[in-house]
Amino acid sequence: MSLRSRLAILFGLLALVVSAIVGAASYQATRSEVSESTDRFLESRAIEVTRGIREQPGNPPLRPNRANTNDLGNGANGANGANGANGANGAIDDAATLLPRLPFDPDAIVQVIDRDGVVLSSGSNELPITDAVERLIVERPRPGESAPDRYDDVEIDGTSYRMYTRALQGGGAIQVARSTTENDAVLSVLVSRIAIIGLIAAVLAAFAGWWIARRTTRPLRRLADVAATVADTRDFSIDVPVGRPDEIGQLAGSFREMLTALETSREQQHRLVLDAGHELRTPLTSLRANVEMLQRIDSRPDAALTPEDRRELLHAINSEVGELSNLFTELMELATDSHDADATMEAVDLAEVVSRSVERWQRRVDRQISLNAESVMVSGNEAMIERAVTNVLGNAHKFSPPGEPIDVVVRDGSVSVRDRGPGVAVADRARVFDRFYRADATRTMPGSGLGLAIVAQIVERHGGETWVAESEHGGADVGFRLPTI
Structure with a gap:
């Protein structure tokens, strides 16, 4: 019915x-x-x-x-x-x-x-x-x-x-x-008249209800038609009529926002697949070239590899396999939103979280990292914040010259990581946190291009903001800010 x-x-x-x-x-x-x-x-x-x-x-x-x-x-x-x-x-x-x-x-x-x-x-x-x-x-x-x-x-x-x-x-x-x-x-006449009036009122009310329902459900039918069209064509860009200030208009507006979000998500997934394919192609091509070289050498009895050539070849293969492993891990982090699943938000001392990340990173690389942190409480997930800090530190380590220190400052809910590398051009700063984005000057450097994209996603989950600026030493100042409590 x-x-x-x-x-x-x-x-x-x-x-x-x-x-x-x-x-x-x-x-x-x-x-x-x-x-x-x-x-x-x-x-x-x-x-x-x-x-x-x-x-x-x-x-x-x-x-x-x-x-x-x-x-x-x-x-x-x-x-x-x-x-x-x-x-x-x-x-x-x-x-x-x-x-x-x-x-x-x-x-x-x-x-x-x-x-x-x-x-x-x-x-x-x-x-x-x-x-x-x-x-x-x-x-x-x-x-x-x-x-x-x-x-x-x-x-x-x-x-x-x-x-x-x-x-x-x-x-x-x-x-x-x-x-x-x-x-x-x-009294008998009165009863008859009351019955007749009641029946007439019921019929008129039923007709009024049908007419009101017809006018009220007309925009709902249009929304149903739009939903059916989207289901058949998979076209999320179809226009949704709104034009009403009532609850139906709000429903239409929410439906339009949902379609826009679905269209954006599909575009992001499509771009992710294309970018991932592009990023995977480079290490796979290098691995294939190295394997083919080994096959050619193995097929020639008189051919032999010097120990130095063997070490270089094995080092190249190991490097490419590591690059593929890191890319796969970051793709899983970014595509499945594993850092958002069942995340518990609680009061966290941002200075303590950054301090642990800095200590762990210093043990991993041979580089000096100076920390200037003021205790400040934020609402967030400790593991997710550590992941964001680690990715920003990894980005600074990749672009800093060997032997140059990295400066980390924690103040008023913000984390600022400053290196002494080439910095980021003004034209590239707006896209640094995009997935797989690399500036022209860094395309030959190792990395997946997903580290800062994961940082942006974590910070957005916490209701914060990210930035890229020039540090006082001429390098890049990359960081994020979280709401304090």
Whole structure:
């Protein structure tokens, strides 16, 4: 599955979840508000009926209670056979006391119950009297007290109703019920609309996610095409489009830098192979010439080598073999970067490292080396720094006249090796640390041309810098500087 499809699905699912959460919250809030509105209506209707503002349906027009026309249940209990509806029983129950007939709205069922649970008046349907309602009937709130009441959800003839029951002061209760069909219909429509809105939002979000992903991944596709082209053609010089300040632009820039580094590395490897072949050709040619000479002498019975010629020939062969051995070692050092592998950087006293290298070099050659070193701490690898110092000393020894001393100065994180040789021409100083580079004046001298290149690589690994200048004695001043700590 492509990234665009994944983002489209993710955006759609996210919009669907958000719509579901918002819809559930809206549904719950609407349901609560509708329920509270119904409850307020029922309570208001019950109070209006008890106070005579509205007529209670289904009752004969009896005499209203003059003592208290504001609340059912406060009628007189005296005997009045002439006016009573039941003749024999002259006492009129408080709950049966009627108000003047007022306009009646058929939007609710109103029912009055006496203290014995007998329905005195009712609307179109008779409301159920539950156990909780029976317990409420016997309640007789005192004047000024809040009348006990309760809400119930009941079902009448298959229709759901919300029923409100309120106790009367003289005993009995008034019940008001209203169908919840309309509320249920409103909530059902709300659920349908929320579902439709959620689906539409999910579809739109998925399309938006696909469109955003398409625009976002367009530069990534270009980078993928570039990578595929590089993999097919091995052409690291191909142009990489950047032109963006965001993370994708940074990725493109890093990709371009990587290709540039790969191109540089390939060029260096190609140049290394060519230069190594050139450097190997000279000692191999000399060895071949010497071996052919030995073969010719060996093939002629009358030919013989004088002891002096034999010594010169063996010395030449040994010299060329040594040159090949040194060249091979330095090629391995430079090509495999063995001095960089798993190098541990730690605090190193540069003066101590240089002092050991100078002592070891003095034991190897018959030359005076003066050392002027000040203790300074640098962060680096001790073995790598010793290798760099040794190569610089070897370079100075090669170009110094016999018997002339070499001066070494260590100060402020720098190592300066000064000889008394011919020096380095200004035009050649910029390339002294290149691989296999030799000035015209030194092409006939022994050496691989890799010693100072290894120095430059080690110093670069340590974050330092190299230099070539003229010494105070007219020779070369070659050295490097490392960051101090």
